[in-house]
Amino acid sequence: MTSYALHGLYAITDSTLMPDDAALLEQVHAALEGGAAIVQYRDKSDDSARRLRQATLLRELCERFERPLLINDDLDLAVACKAHGVHLGQTDGSVAAARAQLGAKAIIGVTCHDSLELALQARDAGADYVAFGAFFASQTKPGARPAPLSLLPQAAREVGLPVVAIGGISMDNARQVIEAGANMVAVIHALFANADIRHQAQQFSQQF
Numbered sequence: 308m309t310s311y312a313l314h315g316l317y318a319i320t321d322s323t324l325m326p327d328d329a330a331l332l333e334q335v336h337a338a339l340e341g342g343a344a345i346v347q348y349r350d351k352s353d354d355s356a357r358r359l360r361q362a363t364l365l366r367e368l369c370e371r372f373e374r375p376l377l378i379n380d381d382l383d384l385a386v387a388c389k390a391h392g393v394h395l396g397q398t399d400g401s402v403a404a405a406r407a408q409l410g411a412k413a414i415i416g417v418t419c420h421d422s423l424e425l426a427l428q429a430r431d432a433g434a435d436y437v438a439f440g441a442f443f444a445s446q447t448k449p450g451a452r453p454a455p456l457s458l459l460p461q462a463a464r465e466v467g468l469p470v471v472a473i474g475g476i477s478m479d480n481a482r483q484v485i486e487a488g489a490n491m492v493a494v495i496h497a498l499f500a501n502a503d504i505r506h507q508a509q510q511f512s513q514q515f
């Protein structure tokens with residue numbers, strides 16, 4: 308497996324904004340053309356056939372661009388579709404189990420909310436990046452627990468892993484989290500609800 312840069316725009320799919328396979332592929336294609344560095348397939352449905360089909364299509368698309376596809380929540384799906392990694396929330400399973408299934412070169416990311424302590428635990432468990440948020444009000448996840456910008460310089464100094472900022476990131480505020488220490492911005496609404504996804508991805512990518 309190629310080794311990928313954990314830096315730049317981290318595009319996360321949304322099944323409401325991309326209701327079918329064609330929309331999903333077209334929108335992610337535009338994000339990749341615009342420079343998205345990482346793609347995450349995030350689908351909360353229980354339609355396992357659709358999830359496997361879409362994740363496999365996305366993995367093939369990402370490979371054409373030499374960018375990694377990560378699967379949200381679901382290690383079994385990551386294995387089944389031969390994804391390049393998995394993103395785990397605090398109740399989505401252990402880094403050790405993901406590493407054992409996906410191998411040494413897989414990218415494993417962990418949600419750490421607003422907690423440096425959780426990030427240090429994720430690092431010690433073998434994570435490849437840590438994600439903090441929500442830094443701003445999120446349309447996708449309105450109830451997300453808020454995280455302060457002051458966490459980012461601390462994490463950049465103390466964790467020693469690439470840091471992702473998530474939650475309400477837009478072109479109006481991306482600069483703030485990057486200047487505070489984020490290596491990647493994870494975006495759903497401000498990217499995929501935009502009429503020109505390719506241009507928006509370019510704009511985000513140029514912030515780095």
Ligand SMILES: Cc1ncc(COP(=O)(O)OP(=O)(O)O)c(N)n1
Binds near residue numbers: 379418471
């Ligand atoms: C890059 C990134 N960061 C955070 C999350 C959120 O993960 P989690 O807390 O498990 O919440 P859900 O996304 O599963 O609702 C993420 N998916 N990606």
Ligand SMILES: Cc1nc(C(=O)O)sc1CCOP(=O)(O)O
Binds near residue numbers: 440441442451473493
């Ligand atoms: C999936 C997710 N996790 C968050 C967290 O804070 O952990 S915020 C969030 C939603 C991100 O979407 P948008 O860019 O539309 O706000």
Ligand SMILES: [Mg+2]
Binds near residue numbers: 379396
């Ligand atoms: Mg999760």
